[in-house]
Amino acid sequence: MIEIIFEKEKNRAIALDGTTQIGECDFLETEEYWNITHTEVDNHYQGQGIARKLVECIIENAKKENKKLIAECSYAKKVLEKCKEF
Numbered sequence: 001m002i003e004i005i006f007e008k009e010k011n012r013a014i015a016l017d018g019t020t021q022i023g024e025c026d027f028l029e030t031e032e033y034w035n036i037t038h039t040e041v042d043n044h045y046q047g048q049g050i051a052r053k054l055v056e057c058i059i060e061n062a063k064k065e066n067k068k069l070i071a072e073c074s075y076a077k078k079v080l081e082k083c084k085e086f
Contacts, residue, residue: 002050004057013057015041015050025054025076033068034058036076055079 003016011034015023023041027034036058041050055076062069071077 002045002048002053004050004053006057006061008061013054013061015045015054017045023050023054025051025058025073027058029067033070034062034065036069036071036073036080039073039075051075052079059083 001017002022004013005016006013011029012024012026014021014025022045023039025036025039027036029035036055039051039054041054056079058076059069059080069080071080
């Protein structure tokens with residue numbers, strides 16, 4: 001089972017398959033917003049919606065922290081455009 005973990009201290013969300021990291025979504029934090037800069041999933045796990053879950057994890061935690069989101073990452077930008085809040 002794939003587990004998504006938010007690591008605020010490392011400015012990222014990661015996807016784990018057991019103890020193996022198979023995906024990551026990174027962001028830069030400023031006072032005003034979080035900028036999602038990179039989303040990546042191991043080739044063997046692509047097509048399972050893991051990248052979307054990683055971005056959604058960042059979105060969920062940004063809401064908790066009252067941060068606005070932007071994205072340099074083209075994939076994350078597409079996900080954010082579908083969310084009316086950002």
